[in-house]
Amino acid sequence: MMEIKFTLNKREVVIQTEPGIRVLDLLRESFNLTGTKEGCGIGECGACTILLNGLAVNSCLVLAAQINGCDVLTIEGIAEGNELHPLQKNFLLHGAVQCGFCSPGMVLSSYALLEKIPNPTDEEIKDAIAGNLCRCTGYKQIIDAVKETAKELKMIK
Amino acid sequence: MMNLNCRILSPGSLAEVLQLLADQNSSTKILAGGTDVVTGIKQGSKRFINTDLLVDINRIPEIKNIKKDKNKITIGAGVTFSDLCASEIISNDLPILKKAASTIGSMQIRNRATIAGNFVNNAPCADTVPALLVYNAVLEIESLTSKKEISLQEFLSGPYKTQLKPGEIVTKIIIPVPDDNYRGDFYKLGRRRAVAISRLTLAVLVRHENNTIKDIRISSGAITPIGTRFQNLEKFASRKNFDENLCRELSQKIGEEVLAATGLRWSSAYKLPVIQQMLFQLLMNLR
Ligand SMILES: Cc1cc2nc3c(=O)[nH]c(=O)nc-3n(C[C@@H](O)[C@@H](O)[C@H](O)COP(=O)(O)OP(=O)(O)OC[C@H]3O[C@@H](n4cnc5c(N)ncnc54)[C@H](O)[C@@H]3O)c2cc1C
Ligand code: FES
Ligand code: FES
Numbered sequence: 001m002m003e004i005k006f007t008l009n010k011r012e013v014v015i016q017t018e019p020g021i022r023v024l025d026l027l028r029e030s031f032n033l034t035g036t037k038e039g040c041g042i043g044e045c046g047a048c049t050i051l052l053n054g055l056a057v058n059s060c061l062v063l064a065a066q067i068n069g070c071d072v073l074t075i076e077g078i079a080e081g082n083e084l085h086p087l088q089k090n091f092l093l094h095g096a097v098q099c100g101f102c103s104p105g106m107v108l109s110s111y112a113l114l115e116k117i118p119n120p121t122d123e124e125i126k127d128a129i130a131g132n133l134c135r136c137t138g139y140k141q142i143i144d145a146v147k148e149t150a151k152e153l154k155m156i157k
Numbered sequence: 158m159m160n161l162n163c164r165i166l167s168p169g170s171l172a173e174v175l176q177l178l179a180d181q182n183s184s185t186k187i188l189a190g191g192t193d194v195v196t197g198i199k200q201g202s203k204r205f206i207n208t209d210l211l212v213d214i215n216r217i218p219e220i221k222n223i224k225k226d227k228n229k230i231t232i233g234a235g236v237t238f239s240d241l242c243a244s245e246i247i248s249n250d251l252p253i254l255k256k257a258a259s260t261i262g263s264m265q266i267r268n269r270a271t272i273a274g275n276f277v278n279n280a281p282c283a284d285t286v287p288a289l290l291v292y293n294a295v296l297e298i299e300s301l302t303s304k305k306e307i308s309l310q311e312f313l314s315g316p317y318k319t320q321l322k323p324g325e326i327v328t329k330i331i332i333p334v335p336d337d338n339y340r341g342d343f344y345k346l347g348r349r350r351a352v353a354i355s356r357l358t359l360a361v362l363v364r365h366e367n368n369t370i371k372d373i374r375i376s377s378g379a380i381t382p383i384g385t386r387f388q389n390l391e392k393f394a395s396r397k398n399f400d401e402n403l404c405r406e407l408s409q410k411i412g413e414e415v416l417a418a419t420g421l422r423w424s425s426a427y428k429l430p431v432i433q434q435m436l437f438q439l440l441m442n443l444r
Contacts, residue, residue: 020161020211022195029158041159042196043266055239055268061195062269063188065165066213109264131263 004068009077019065024048026064027074035075035104039133046132049105050074056112058131075104078111086152087111090145098136106132110146118157119150161198167213171220171299171328177212178324179301185210187326189235190269192262193278204317220273220328223247232330234273239264241272250334253360256343257288273327276309279383281316286384287360288343289330290376297329306331316382338364339372340443344435356380357432361439365399375411375436380428381418389414399444408437 005014008031015030027033027050039045041060048059051073078085087107090096097103106129113120113128120128125146126139134142165188168174178185188194188211197205214220220235223244230250232241241247241258248255261267261275261284275285286309294309301324309330312320321327335341341362358378364371373394378384390410397403412429 018160018162019165020163022159025158041199043192043262046263046265049265052268056265057268058265061191063161063165063191063195063211065167066188066191066215068167112264128264131265 002065004064006067006069007071009073017064019063021064022060023050023062023064023067023072024059027059027072033074033076037101037104039101044131044133045102046105046109046129047102049108049132051108051112054112054115056109056128056131073108073111075108078107085111086149087114087145090149090152091142094141094145094148096137096141096145102132102134102136106134106142110142110149113146114150114153118154120146122147159199161195161208161211163209163211165211165213167216169216171217171326174212174214174217174326175299175301177210178326181210181323184208185212185323187211187277188213189215189271189274190237190266192266192270193274193280214326225250225334228334230332230334232272232332234327234329235271237269237271238262238267242267251288251292251332253291253341253343253362254285254288257284257345257358257360260284260343260345260347272330276313276384277319277321277327279313279315279317279319281382281384282356282358282379283384284345284358284378286313287358287376287378289332290384290386291341291360291362291374292332292335293374295331296327297331298325299328300324300326310386313383335362336364338366340364342439342443344439346431346435357428357435358384359432359435359439361436361443363399363440363443365444368399370394370397370399370403375407377411377415377432380415380432385418387411387414401441404437404440404444407440408433411436 001016002019003016024038027036037047039047043058043061049056050059053071087110109129109132117124125143184207186208214235220233222233223246224231225246238258238261272285275283289309295306296312297306314320339362343360346357357380360376363373373391375387375390390407412433
């Protein structure tokens with residue numbers, strides 16, 4: 001067991017953990033944050049996507065010991081209180097959520113994209129979510145939701 | 158819950174890493190982006206069985222930079238594919254490497270996976286290998302008691318095998334900057350666009366003057382057991398006229414070379430004409 005300290009959804013946390021468990025399991029089992037999903041467990045589906053120091057990564061490929069001192073954002077951390085993040089609202093509005101299994105990862109990949117490129121092209125959106133598989137929507141609704149969010153966020157700024 | 162059941166140490170300097178590796182036994186492994194190590198352990202790969210200590214090298218600043226001085230580019234071993242894609246030095250001077258890096262996995266993979274992890278793992282389908290080979294990449298390898306340079310070609314000894322010895326770490330990739338007269342390209346064929354294992358890759362770098370080939374470098378990945386240069390083709394083309402006929406001859410010959418390197422495999426029937434056509438098109442576009 002080792003003690004790790006990190007920022008989880010903007011709050012400092014400290015926990016005793018086995019160093020060699022996946023961050024995916026740490027989040028789901030020690031923090032009860034079950035929005036982060038396990039699909040493939042080998043980096044191919046993106047259902048387990050989290051933001052690590054602002055970058056989208058697969059939490060099934062990162063080990064607990066590696067996030068000591070890091071900043072972690074999960075799907076549970078992007079709403080402001082009861083107010084959904086504009087990406088979450090637009091995913092719902094555009095029918096980009098069907099079974100919803102891919103949605104947390106899909107939203108976080110889009111979130112990381114918009115932080116870096118506020119006004120992305122279709123190609124840039126496709127590249128950002130290429131590592132997030134969706135069996136339901138056919139992706140068009142997702143791309144629409146991301147574009148709409150980009151517009152709204154620009155208006156707010 | 159999956160537990161790798163091993164110790165993980167995350168030292169903050171290269172000196173500490175070298176000390177840990179020196180104290181090691183054979184069950185110590187370096188952990189970089191983990192995209193091969195974690196999936197390998199999970200899938201029970203023999204190469205990672207019995208690992209009891211992982212030395213995480215993500216916190217050592219010495220291997221994270223990309224630098225250019227005069228005619229040499231130095232890439233830290235821990236540079237990720239996202240870092241490579243975002244680097245102006247790489248875009249301007251090593252566009253084939255940039256193209257190869259940008260085709261790898263997905264954003265999530267590129268944000269973690271490192272350049273050295275790619276060729277140390279040395280899967281036949283490691284996409285940076287053909288690109289680094291045409292750039293004549295040289296590696297710097299350190300241990301507690303030694304520091305040496307070795308060419309990438311020599312370092313790669315077989316599928317999933319390299320010359321890396323216990324106690325050693327790759328610290329840098331050193332690439333002589335090709336002058337402005339070189340042009341090149343990279344082509345990757347996968348089953349689909351993203352998160353696809355390469356079926357065939359090809360990299361070409363060529364310098365010609367008045368239509369005569371002065372220097373040509375051709376390498377492939379995935380189709381050959383490891384990424385490799387085609388020195389016979391390069392010799393054959395040297396000083397010849399860079400015309401359609403030569404492009405055709407070279408693409409004919411690459412088929413023979415690949416057959417010789419692999420023996421006949423069930424997949425060759427479709428792969429050979431594909432690699433021939435790929436090379437032909439790459440060469441024609443570079444004329
Ligand atoms: C879903 C998915 C898609 C992928 N798609 C592609 C693709 O399209 N193209 C492609 O080429 N690859 C692809 N890969 C593999 C690619 O991510 C890896 O080869 C990666 O580059 C390895 O780097 P890493 O930092 O993750 O290495 P790790 O997994 O941490 O390590 C890999 C090996 O290298 C050793 N090592 C790492 N760094 C050093 C060092 N500095 N010195 C000595 N030894 C070291 C480790 O001990 C280990 O043996 C994919 C992987 C996944 C999971
Ligand atoms: S569960 Fe991590 S990528 Fe599929
Ligand atoms: S909504 Fe079902 S997988 Fe995307």
